[in-house]
Amino acid sequence: MSLIEFKEEGLFCPRANVYIDPWKPVAKAIITHAHADHSRYGMKNYLAHPWSIPVMKHRLGQDINTQALDFHQSISMNGVKIMLHPAGHIPGSAQVSLEYKGEKWVVSGDYKLENDGISTPFEPVPCTHFVTESTFGLPVFDWPEEEVLEEQMHRWRASLVESQKVGVVYAYALGKAQRVMKTMANTGARIFTHAAVERTNECLEHNIELPDRTEFNSDLKKEELQGNIIIATPGSMGARWTKKIGPHETASVSGWMRMRGTRRRSNVDMGFVMSDHADWKGLNTAVKMTGAEKVFVTHGYTEVYSKWINSQGINAEVVKTAFGDEKEEQNEEQKELK
Ligand SMILES: [Zn+2]
Ligand SMILES: [Zn+2]
Known part of the structure; x- marks a missing residue:
């Protein structure tokens, strides 16, 4: 046996x-x-x-x-x-x-x-x-060092501040979202989370500490969002709320971003190789x-x-x-x- x-x-x-x-x-x-x-x-x-x-x-x-x-x-x-x-x-x-x-x-x-x-x-x-x-x-499949990834995110955030755009990161609710949240919070950005991400955060917060953030809602003013980051699940890509947040850039985080053409096919402005x-x-x-x-x-x-x-x-x-x-x-x- x-x-x-x-x-x-x-x-x-x-x-x-x-x-x-x-x-x-x-x-x-x-x-x-x-x-x-x-x-x-x-x-x-x-x-x-x-x-x-x-x-x-x-x-x-x-x-x-x-x-x-x-x-x-x-x-x-x-x-x-x-x-x-x-x-x-x-x-x-x-x-x-x-x-x-x-x-x-x-x-x-x-x-x-x-x-x-x-x-x-x-x-x-x-x-x-x-x-x-x-x-x-x-x-x-060869991942960049964590520091390189952080550096890329810092640079992206700086460009958002300069262009006064919102950054929308699509990351799945369990694991990726919290990782992105933490790295993005370190750039000094304010973090907004979409509902599905926030419900998962609440479950994890029984045991681990997560950065400060605000749950996204459609009453938020464009000025509050500019230069800051919204984290949402990939399922909400193209949803109605994205039309109301003003000028923004989108990003995906995935190991598949290592493959040529993935970012373009995924229809996002930025692709971070994070798995x-x-x-x-x-x-x-x-x-x-x-x-x-x-x-x-x-x-x-x-x-x-x-x-x-x-x-x-x-x-x-x-x-x-x-x-x-x-x-x-x-x-x-x-x-x-x-
Ligand atoms: Zn898994
Ligand atoms: Zn698995």
């Missing part, structure tokens, strides 16, 4: 009788993070990091059964030692380790290695079996740091990435899952927020 099996409902640990991020309703689920493709409806019980729980309740219903487990604390399920470790993806995001008789599996969920200043930074967990995502598993996922280098570093003898590659460029890992002398295999890539994640988010 393998410690983890890949079943129709999701990743399953038969000995502990628990699923990790299942996509079909099951009795017991461990949730790596609160994004819609990992945290779904219909589970009888949800085990997650305490920061994820308010967001999950907001999205899935206040009456779901939840149990919180902090990073580095362990519980035992039928002799299997289970722990959560920081994944650095979004606030509360965790890798799950399952350990039994010398075999140790780590299911990473989604992760990134950069410290975004909001999420608890990624920690490598030595293991025998590592289940990794591969959303950006191609060499072309919640590991880039090519990050994936490789993470895989190596685990020291795993066997790697399972889930969502993203699975075929390419597992071939590459195999060529590096580590046994790798593709696993089909129902997790989305960054864009699908975003779409899922929007469905939920509507």
Whole structure:
């Protein structure tokens, strides 16, 4: 019996009788993070990091059964030692380790290695079996350093002040929005948040500190908005309120901005290469740091990435899952927020 099996409902640990991020309703689920493709409806019980729980309740219903487990604390399920470790993806995001008789599996969920200043930074967990995502598993995906990204945002904000325009940043409500908020607040800009973003902020604020901001409303004067930043979800792009805020520029934040032509196709004025996922280098570093003898590659460029890992002398295999890539994640988010 393998410690983890890949079943129709999701990743399953038969000995502990628990699923990790299942996509079909099951009795017991461990949730790596609160994004819609990992945290779904219909589970009888949800085990997650305490920061994820308010967001999950907001999205899935206040009456779901939840149990919180902090990073580095362990519980035992039928002799299997289970722990959560920081994944650095979004606030509360965790890798799950399952350990039994010398075999140790780590299911990473989604992760990134950069410290975004909001999420608890990624920690490598030595293991025998590592289940990794591969959303950006191609060499072309190479993220700029955080300082470079900050510098770009500072420059953009300065140009908005000069042209007396409003900056509208489209970022998804959980993770990106808070990261943008923090960086933009550091530029001295006043921050306005759209409703869907603000509801998520409220959930996160039970546990983490977020910058001062004002919820956007259509009574705000143009002068108040000029040179400042509105953060909204991509779903509100082109919505009626954007016609009433006066001259403005739009921006998108995504790992896909690294691909030529993405900004133009997305119809925005600015594209910031900012992702919640590991880039090519990050994936490789993470895989190596685990020291795993066997790697399972889930969502993203699975075929390419597992071939590459195999060529590096580590046994790798593709696993089909129902997790989305960054864009699908975003779409899922929007469905939920509507
Ligand atoms: Zn995610
Ligand atoms: Zn994902």
